[in-house]
Amino acid sequence: MDMIVVMKASAAAADIDRVVERVRELGLVAHPSKGEFRTIVGAIGQKTPEAQEQLEQLPGVDEVMAITQPYKLASREFHEADTILDIKGIRVGGPHVNIIAGPCAIESREILFGVGKAVKEAGASILRGGAYKPRTSPYSYKGMGKEGLELLQQAGQELDMPTITEVVDPRDVEIVGEYTDIFQIGARNMQNFNLLLEVGKTDKPVFIKRGLAASITDLLMSAEYVLSQGNHRVILCERGIRTFCEETRFTLDVSAVPVIQERCHLPVFIDPSHAAGKRDLVPHLALAGIAAGAAGAIVEVHSCPERALCDGPQAVLPMNFVKLMEQIRQIAEIVDHRVTLWGREDAVVRRSAGGGWAT
């Protein structure tokens, strides 16, 4: 039963007949069911998005309710077990918890390599850094572009960490793909469908951030765009939605983590940095996300944030990141996850019988 057409109490017999006929015309099996006051017509088969809209408009129809979700490849029905990605030996998803860290924008070799080294030592497994920055203002810093990509690749190689960077234009997918291990699709591009199709044609993992006003279904449909092109390596990320709350930059919807996990097999990360907008809040939100069951977090770290060219106020200092990683590790274990350290599965720390941590 894919749709239920609820007829109005006042619907005539002819209205019901017309609905039944149209359901069949749409290639579906009609299943009318007469109640005391109303008739409902079940419609069985592979519905299209158009079918629901069209039936809604027939005379005597009160409402058309979809029973099945509009996404398929992203759903647990299609793929019941957690998807676990292998990214250069790093396992992402399932019981694994990975922390992606690095500066917001790649500003210089010195900062990128310095921060990269610090976050790796603290336990981050993937290195982030933006080369193409989408900015609200045309007058803001836009990133180093190709030169930034080169630096990121070098840092990843030197530190032996996979890298992630944002791609904002379908024309850039090829070049960005030459330098990075993971494509990041930012919140403002979550429904840039042509961009999703382009990264869907590659074989690199795609990290999709939830849009500011995107429902969970919207986010899963964006994943579906990538999956439908044959690229099954998708990671989702809750990064805060826009609400009436002004105290934080966005409102981290921490419940998105278990809600998505119930419906979808893909790993779900959180982005405490963009949600908070202020570094003092970042650890609280990061821990909340991990406690809620997230497969990881993406955290902005900067060695000199008060001179950063982008989002400095939300960047955590390396020394505070060390403490945060320690708490993340402990909480991950309590909720039956474990943290991937130093980029390799075999290096995962495990809690000894005595309660301590060892490699």
Add this chain to the structure above:
Amino acid sequence: MDMIVVMKASAAAADIDRVVERVRELGLVAHPSKGEFRTIVGAIGQKTPEAQEQLEQLPGVDEVMAITQPYKLASREFHEADTILDIKGIRVGGPHVNIIAGPCAIESREILFGVGKAVKEAGASILRGGAYKPRTSPYSYKGMGKEGLELLQQAGQELDMPTITEVVDPRDVEIVGEYTDIFQIGARNMQNFNLLLEVGKTDKPVFIKRGLAASITDLLMSAEYVLSQGNHRVILCERGIRTFCEETRFTLDVSAVPVIQERCHLPVFIDPSHAAGKRDLVPHLALAGIAAGAAGAIVEVHSCPERALCDGPQAVLPMNFVKLMEQIRQIAEIVDHRVTLWGREDAVVRRSAGGGWAT
């Protein structure tokens, strides 16, 4: 005075000195002012977006408040009078009210020309129709593409109406520009900055819809992207924001019309169709928008909406569009606007002394 740095009550003299020094280093004039409990430091000069973020992070700083708006070319300070565009002889903005109408998607020659003729006769001045449809689902109808563009161009020529169609990809700007008179940037692409830059390099008018979660400032910054490339022919459109209300598809923020008009010289339209999502609500919202002072509305009209491939439930029937146009004309006059009819300024109808309408 571009920014005010508010120091904490507990800030030390050294903190204040450091702020003053940093303000100067940023190329601004510092203007400290000691109060009973707190010191504030004014910063005078051309601030950059980075400057505010960087100052916020200095020790002893409580808050940094921007006094000037981040947009320049879009602001009333820069251009005090209403911008009035001339699009193939049609005047848009200022006292002129224009109704853009047509089907959501271009589905066939027959429907497009039929609807086009009907809306022109009713008084619409610009013809709409989508050839590239951004759809939430990868399985939904995506439009006719180039063939649709050709049909739209032919319809515009035959009906002597300027045309508008959506462009969703920076790679399509050239081809779409060959066929259409106005570029439409959809809500989901409002912050597709590279797309904005591309249409900004053309000389065709750009119609930008407000994003689902975009603030007024965000929308004006997107206009600024286009303006900053030298294309000054921009029209803005309020089309509903995402709120907790489930009764309509989106919530039409009708107050956006006067709010934008106070700050910005560009024409502001409303889109009652996408906001409502249901055709019965469309006239109510269209009239509300015109009464609030909008420079026009973009309305979806379809001759057979229950078979439409896209957004049928919100399409108004041609016969109801006639009545709607009549009410729009009357309301526009009450709020000191007038409706551009049949695509030509010299054909504007005027109210006779007796109260009737004549051409």
Add this chain to the structure above:
Amino acid sequence: MDMIVVMKASAAAADIDRVVERVRELGLVAHPSKGEFRTIVGAIGQKTPEAQEQLEQLPGVDEVMAITQPYKLASREFHEADTILDIKGIRVGGPHVNIIAGPCAIESREILFGVGKAVKEAGASILRGGAYKPRTSPYSYKGMGKEGLELLQQAGQELDMPTITEVVDPRDVEIVGEYTDIFQIGARNMQNFNLLLEVGKTDKPVFIKRGLAASITDLLMSAEYVLSQGNHRVILCERGIRTFCEETRFTLDVSAVPVIQERCHLPVFIDPSHAAGKRDLVPHLALAGIAAGAAGAIVEVHSCPERALCDGPQAVLPMNFVKLMEQIRQIAEIVDHRVTLWGREDAVVRRSAGGGWAT
């Protein structure tokens, strides 16, 4: 068919049996219907709010969808025609448009009588003024209390206008009822259910403002509280909801007007003053609301707003209110409403054949 229980694809036959049994135990008729992949069970009869929650939790149940709305007395099904109230000879609802105007708070005899006279002359039919002000801050001005009520009653008598004032406490219903003609329930008390029950026991009209985060259903359920006590004289008011938009105090949800009117027979007003928060926006929003079909508006007017003790920035000056009333009258007529003037039905102005207004 009051509810539809959608079973999971994986539900066992025993699960379905248990649902059928429980539906019957709840006093409803069960109507199972087996599809290709799923079974649905219709439940027919007078459902209780508890029944839906309880069925949702049974094993094998995916979702329970309510078909009928939870409100009865407020619905169009119960009472198809528009409710038209007679308040001291003033007709409210149906084709009648009434403007309620006056100062936010009653501050002095002089201001109240002066403003009252001005708004009556301009065409307002009901006088507003707050004696008990609910304020966010315990340190804000709280109103004149009983003395204010006395002044309001005197002003109403002298100007021959019905009056409206807010009641905030169930303990005050009796005393407020002695002085006012209409009870106002503010947005923050829309779900103060005991207060609703108390005013429901009186025979005075109750003007209920929609809460900042209330759905349309929530608002109609609050009306249902009053109606269920036997008081059928209820007026609803959209006054702005809380969204991410910061440019206005609240976001006027103008589509609430037609949405409520479709479902409910009670008159729907709008409050442009509290939505806007700034006087320059008030006329735009007032006209938008009337154009959308509202049965009236409640507008704050003050002769010296820069010295008002409450909400001065949103108060319209009397001279601007005159112009606003003229535009309201014209727009009301275009949308087939007419404005009640000077408090009496027989004084309604009508458009002469020549297009002008006369009494």
Add this chain to the structure above:
Amino acid sequence: MDMIVVMKASAAAADIDRVVERVRELGLVAHPSKGEFRTIVGAIGQKTPEAQEQLEQLPGVDEVMAITQPYKLASREFHEADTILDIKGIRVGGPHVNIIAGPCAIESREILFGVGKAVKEAGASILRGGAYKPRTSPYSYKGMGKEGLELLQQAGQELDMPTITEVVDPRDVEIVGEYTDIFQIGARNMQNFNLLLEVGKTDKPVFIKRGLAASITDLLMSAEYVLSQGNHRVILCERGIRTFCEETRFTLDVSAVPVIQERCHLPVFIDPSHAAGKRDLVPHLALAGIAAGAAGAIVEVHSCPERALCDGPQAVLPMNFVKLMEQIRQIAEIVDHRVTLWGREDAVVRRSAGGGWAT
């Protein structure tokens, strides 16, 4: 410096003089400061809420920015250290983590005592149960009233647990206070100011839930109402706000926890049950809140939720609550909090050297 009046660039000297004069008339010290393009006027002294509104309206004024927060007694400036309440020997706030648990509504002696015993054994320190239930529908179950209060008191005495129950009407404060140890103010009554004043006159702790659309400042102002009456025993609770997300009943704003703690000295709890609306999500949100630093959680537990008369779908089963408490204890310790067990400080469990828990 309590307010900054920002003059427009176009303001005349006379406008500035008038602002300075009015600031002085309001009992504040004026401090004008002339910049290159604009003048700003600082206003020093105890401002009133009215003063800001009145200054905003003077000619030539662009904006008035408040520097100081409108709450005083609730602020960290007034009371720097965490407030720690002693409720019958239970410490609430500071490093202590308390779990309040019990059924949503008190439905019978058997269920209340059974659930109470189970949650106490699992580690809850305070017993909850509703006797007066505010319900959206007038047709929903409203609670047992006074009989429920008696049962709650008996259960508290027998189990040696302090109790909490909701009060919804200022007229009920006296009777509810005779039976309960803590007053709960529900989300819908957060701005029922007269109710806040009444509980403020008692000496019992007041547990205030954040309203569905309340800002953090709104919530702290509601606390201020209670504090201003001399009752300093206030606990705050984040319970989910209303957003566009439909997947959960409300959106738990987990960042509210650290944001409030930075500004305010009162304990902050979270309510995962009402935020989630579904029991499967409750543990995820509870753990997220504790990880974010909350001083506790209020969790609905029911032994037979599918027959509960209120909010059954969100009630956790006693056996799942045991596992949840174990995880809460471990996470609380990681974020430097400890869980109060069995209602007594001296019974707090501590982690032994070996990693286990002991009393």
